[in-house]
Amino acid sequence: MDLGVYQGSGSGDPEGDAMKNPTEPIKMEKAIVHDKTYFLQVKNHPWLSLTSFIVILCLWEIVSRMSWTPPLFLPAPSEILLEGWGMLKTGVIFNHVLASLSRILLGFSIACVMGVLIGILIGFFSIPEAIGSPLIAATFPIPKIAILPLLILWLGIGEPPKVAVIALGVFFPMVINVYTGVKNVDPLLIKAALSLGSNRTRVIRKVILPGILPMVFAGMKLGIGIALLLVVAAEMVAADAGIGFMILTSADLMQTKKLMVGLIILSLLGIFFNWLFQKMEKIFIPWKQ
Amino acid sequence: MRVLIDHISKTYTDRRGGQTEALRDIDFDISENEFLVIVGPSGCGKSTLLNIIAGLLSSSSGQVIFEGVRNDSSPYTAVVFQDFALFPWRTVLKNIVYGLEEKGVNKTEQSVMAQKFISMVGLQGFEQKYPHQLSGGMKQKVAIARALANDPLLLLMDEPFSALDAQTRMLMQYELSRIWEETQKSFLYITHNIQEAVFLGDRVVVLSRRPGRILDIVKIDLPRPRREDLMTEKLYLKYVDWIWGYIKDQAQETLKEMR
Numbered sequence A: 001m002d003l004g005v006y007q008g009s010g011s012g013d014p015e016g017d018a019m020k021n022p023t024e025p026i027k028m029e030k031a032i033v034h035d036k037t038y039f040l041q042v043k044n045h046p047w048l049s050l051t052s053f054i055v056i057l058c059l060w061e062i063v064s065r066m067s068w069t070p071p072l073f074l075p076a077p078s079e080i081l082l083e084g085w086g087m088l089k090t091g092v093i094f095n096h097v098l099a100s101l102s103r104i105l106l107g108f109s110i111a112c113v114m115g116v117l118i119g120i121l122i123g124f125f126s127i128p129e130a131i132g133s134p135l136i137a138a139t140f141p142i143p144k145i146a147i148l149p150l151l152i153l154w155l156g157i158g159e160p161p162k163v164a165v166i167a168l169g170v171f172f173p174m175v176i177n178v179y180t181g182v183k184n185v186d187p188l189l190i191k192a193a194l195s196l197g198s199n200r201t202r203v204i205r206k207v208i209l210p211g212i213l214p215m216v217f218a219g220m221k222l223g224i225g226i227a228l229l230l231v232v233a234a235e236m237v238a239a240d241a242g243i244g245f246m247i248l249t250s251a252d253l254m255q256t257k258k259l260m261v262g263l264i265i266l267s268l269l270g271i272f273f274n275w276l277f278q279k280m281e282k283i284f285i286p287w288k289q
Numbered sequence B: 001m002r003v004l005i006d007h008i009s010k011t012y013t014d015r016r017g018g019q020t021e022a023l024r025d026i027d028f029d030i031s032e033n034e035f036l037v038i039v040g041p042s043g044c045g046k047s048t049l050l051n052i053i054a055g056l057l058s059s060s061s062g063q064v065i066f067e068g069v070r071n072d073s074s075p076y077t078a079v080v081f082q083d084f085a086l087f088p089w090r091t092v093l094k095n096i097v098y099g100l101e102e103k104g105v106n107k108t109e110q111s112v113m114a115q116k117f118i119s120m121v122g123l124q125g126f127e128q129k130y131p132h133q134l135s136g137g138m139k140q141k142v143a144i145a146r147a148l149a150n151d152p153l154l155l156l157m158d159e160p161f162s163a164l165d166a167q168t169r170m171l172m173q174y175e176l177s178r179i180w181e182e183t184q185k186s187f188l189y190i191t192h193n194i195q196e197a198v199f200l201g202d203r204v205v206v207l208s209r210r211p212g213r214i215l216d217i218v219k220i221d222l223p224r225p226r227r228e229d230l231m232t233e234k235l236y237l238k239y240v241d242w243i244w245g246y247i248k249d250q251a252q253e254t255l256k257e258m259r
Helices: A046-065 A077-090 A092-124 A126-139 A144-155 A159-184 A187-195 A200-237 A243-252 A256-284 B046-053 B092-096 B098-103 B107-121 B136-149 B166-183 B194-200 B228-232 B234-258
Strands: B002-013 B019-031 B035-039 B061-067 B077-080 B154-158 B186-191 B203-207 B214-219
Touching: A046 A077, A077 A092, A077 A256, A092 A126, A092 A159, A092 A200, A092 A243, A092 A256, A126 A159, A144 A159, A144 A200, A159 A200, A187 A200, A187 B077, A200 A243, A200 A256, A243 A256, B002 B046, B019 B046, B019 B061, B019 B186, B019 B214, B035 B046, B035 B194, B046 B154, B046 B186, B077 B136, B092 B098, B092 B107, B092 B136, B098 B107, B098 B136, B107 B136, B107 B166, B136 B166, B166 B194, B186 B194, B194 B228, B194 B234, B203 B234, B214 B234, B228 B234
Parallel strands: B035 B186, B035 B203, B077 B154, B154 B186
Antiparallel strands: B002 B019, B002 B061, B203 B214
């Protein structure tokens, strides 16, 4: 049967048809329906990411080897790796990484605990909210690096101002995320808990706390990026160890390779923390798939 | 045990001071082991009334009084909400024992109680699943088990099956009827579905459109246990028709106003 052609006359009774051209069929175009969403379908390019990464590295290597750019400006990747290996063998690198990591971990942990506590407080109770939210709105926009000199003035040159500036920087995304999380906990779940006999503190522990977990992790992911940024900044101002210190002194001494090693370490740290938080999320939030 | 709904009225005041009267002088009682259904057109304040009885909302005037109650701190009511209100971070089992945890019941007793209600609603094998892994009907079964496990004097149900598809809804009605017969508790069931109201209820309270007033309280003299074949019986259809008479008038008035 030809679906594309419409027979204008009733085939059963051709003589009785009063139409103008009963014998001539009217030609109609054939149209095939296509999927309009085909470009939305998820396509995987497993090798493209890796090969493009390697190609870029090779190009970089060639550019440096051919001395198209002065090696002082752009050392070859292989030389940077060799430098890094050397620093690994002598153990210099560990001093710097450990110094930075300990600052990050201390500042980050303080900020997470304070952020969750204060976020719940101002999210759940109206009086702390009235006091706290304008304070946070006023202090949040200040770049935390700008506060560093003041912190040094208050706390001296040692570790405390560095830890404090990291804690401050991570605190804000944390507290704002937790606050938003508390506000977005389904009120129906709170009603359900109350009707099943929970009091207010039990509601916080058994409904609010698990309810905000996804937002806490979102805050941690935001926060770790800020912590990396601030640790480097703080170490550039006043320090005798740390990745930021290493990068700054390398630049002063024109040791570009060493500087690049510092950047790679920062990138690796960022990747590592993101991986870690993703793993933790899977463990702590098994109900979110 | 008897629950008195004593001349409840509720008026909402919005931020601009505008007032909406949701309920006007609602007065009835619920006796022990009674299955009471409240039926009314949408927006008649049914859910408002249920929330007031559950202690989740304050009334503007009137009181809810439980007579002849035991003297401890555990809640008199438990609520089955329309949208299930299961805790997504708790497994089926953990959802069901929530109220028992709050009462301080020890772990072994918790799991014994939970098992009883899991088999009552037919959720065996799903104890360790999370709510997002369940169908709508199963979620509502968990919610019913959770409410019953808390051993309330009065089980409140707020259009519990209206989020379910028609087939599941029918099956759940039969199930609920059976569960009520098994538990012999007082149920207060809210719906806008007249057939459902007549099928389930011992008495049906018919509410008017906003502000909600009681139009009639219909005693349903149909035999128990209620089974599927009931829905074709003459008496059943007469009750449905009688209540539809009220609701139809209400709906027509609403339509007239909209013109």
